[in-house]
Amino acid sequence: MRQLLAQVTAALRFWSRLPVPVLSGEADPHGPPDMERLAPVLPLAGAVLGLGGAVALLAGCGVGLPPVEAAILAVAAMAVVTGAMHEDGLADVADGFGGGRTPARKLEIMRDSRIGAYGATALMLAIAARISILGDLVHAAGPVAAALVLMGGAGVSRIAGLLPLAMLPPARTDGAGAASGRLSRANWGIGAALGFALAALLAYGATRHPSSLAAPAFGFLAAYGVTRLAKRQIGGQTGDVCGAATVLAEIAFAAAVLAPLGR
Known part of the structure; x- marks a missing residue:
């Protein structure tokens, strides 16, 4: 249990802006993350991050806000908790893949801190989709159910977002993707199994709909699509690619949880 707590704590420190305390025995708490060590427990850390959005959603609904406005609060809370790191990756990938003609130029654009038309459009569409889906979940299944789905999505998407690390080499010799290196498929698979089970149980507990048990598969399919696109566009992975895969997952x-509820 102590080792598990240390791994989850390290994951929260890297993937969030929460004031995570340093535990005794941590040699380099602020150093580069050990993906091999963190991947198997990442869904648990992701669910903890999702708790922040879930609390904001329930608070908004509790004071009488309509579903969409409560969903805006939840998405905003998630951005604050995570520092919008995954959204930043999505915008950079959209700008690079959309605006560059060669892999080198695409990588150059992705490193530019300025946001372009492709990135702004992708970011607005992604935020709109998250707010809309979450608001519809509140309307269709209730605030508590939507909060559980939010936590499940935060858990499964974090490990799905590491699929590029397990499948592709770094696209450049420096940066977050290169520092993380390749992630073994065995350790990624452990985290993926945990993430799938956790998200499926939360989704089914929220909706009692059998199709919810398969919803995590759609998250992994989205991450796989981003991974294949990155291989074709830049020949490998970067931290931005992982961020984009996380958001889309x-x-x-x-969306897969919501779809059968709207029939």
């Missing part, structure tokens, strides 16, 4: 999971 979260949206795909929530």
